Amino acid sequence: MSALLEVSGLVVAFGDVRAVRGVSFTVGEGETLAIVGESGSGKSLSSLAVLGLLPAQARVEAGEIRWDGTDLRAADADRVRRLRGEELAMIFQDPLSALNPSLTVGYQVAEMFRRRRGLGRADAGRRAVEAMTEVGIPDAARRAGAYPHEFSGGMRQRVMIAMALALEPRLLVADEPTTALDVTVQAQILRLLRQRQRAGLAMVIISHDLGVVARAARSVVVMYAGQAVEAGAVADVYPAPAHPYTLGLLAASPSARDGDRRVRPIEGYPPDIAALPGGCAFHPRCPFARQRCRTEEPPLREVAPGRSSACHYAEEVVSRGATVGHAGA
CATH class of the missing domain: 3.40.50.300 (P-loop containing nucleotide triphosphate hydrolases)
Incomplete structure (x- = not known):
């Protein structure tokens, strides 16, 4: 494809x-x-x-x-x-900030149809109610007259999704x-998105x-300090990550399937992007770091078909990760 x-x-x-x-x-x-x-x-x-x-x-x-x-x-x-x-459409991180607090949510959704489809106020209002109903907002015709602060966080997120999907991007x-x-x-919103993905x-x-x-x-790109440090299929990366940062993220992610497994946070803090360390940007926090990591920046390279890692010792990390097992899935 x-x-x-x-x-x-x-x-x-x-x-x-x-x-x-x-x-x-x-x-x-x-x-x-x-x-x-x-x-x-x-x-x-x-x-x-x-x-x-x-x-x-x-x-x-x-x-x-x-x-x-x-x-x-x-x-x-x-x-x-x-x-x-x-x-092209976007759901922004904070729906309360992204929505206009002085306008009703119905007006804001309808505006997509007025500006981009040339619909009149009544027709745009009906399409807005349909879009809000489609994303699971109950009693959408009445709730369209409410303001963003009158919605819960989950309902505001649904409004953002309705606006993003209104014109079928x-x-x-x-x-x-x-x-x-x-x-x-979370599960409801992800289900809504998967339905559109299947279409x-x-x-x-x-x-x-x-x-x-x-x-x-299906696929994931892991970023650190402004760079992609690992990329591949989720089904490959999660069981055996090829970068120490990905390994650390997974070890720090709780999962109900892991029982009493201790969550292990990544030590240290992300670097200042304006003053990155020499070599690999992750080396001050990396348990695999050696002298080479402090002086030579690793390129993003293919470590297996469809998988890449920016680590000098990616193959060693894969072996270590495969024997430990991880959370997050």
């Missing part, structure tokens, strides 16, 4: 500081890719760059972003704006779509929750 979205060598910079450094990934029709990593790893910036929604201080310094054959970096601003909503970027939601609401929707899910990734995605 050919890729709908192709990102290659993406570099995003704030002044002289590169917050995203050479990230590449592809997503095909009906596929779901997860991008995972700690806060500040560059995962959200990568997706905002794809949609042309970077903050004013940031710029795409290098790389290619192609959507269904169209070079989005070379496309004019009007073309990119037309694609957003029509073909081909790609959905979901930035932490289940953050701060209880497990029941051909391509998705990029950005998350720090490895359990969500295991349930929702």
Whole structure:
């Protein structure tokens, strides 16, 4: 299957500081890719760059972003704006901040149909109620007249999903779509997204929750300090990760299936992106680190068909991970 979205060598910079450094990934029709990593790893910036929604201080310094054959970096601003909503959509991390507090939720959903489909107020209102009903908002006709603060976190997230899916986009970027939601609401939202995926929707899910990734995605890119340090199929990466950072993330993720297994946090803190250590950026926190890791930055290389890792000792990490077993799935 050919890729709908192709990102290659993406570099995003704030002044002289590169917050995203050479990230590449592809997503095909009906596929779901997860991008995972700690806060500040560059995962959200990568997706905002794809949609042309970077903050004013940031710029795409290098790389290619192609959507269904169209070079989005070379496309004019009007073309990119037309694609957003029509073909590319995003669920933002904090729905309360993303929604306008002074407008009813029904008005905000209906606005998609008024602006992009040219519908009148009454027809747009009916379509908004249908979209809200489709994502599981009960009594949607009445609730459409409520304001965002009158909704629970889970219901606000459903409103965001209704807005993102209103125009039937081909790609959905979901930035932490289940953050701060209880497990029941998480399951409901993931089920909604999987239904659309089966109908051909391509998705990029950005998350720090490895359990969500295991349930929702087929492929995963693990980011650290602005770079992709591991990539591959979830079914391959989770049982035997090929990078010490991925190994640490999995060991730090609780799972009900692990019984009394102790959760082991990764020691130390992510580096300052403006003052990265020499060699491998992860080496100050890495239990596998040796002298080579302190002086030589490892390239992202293929370690098995369809799998890549930016670790000098990836094969050793795979062997260690396969014998330990991990949580998060």
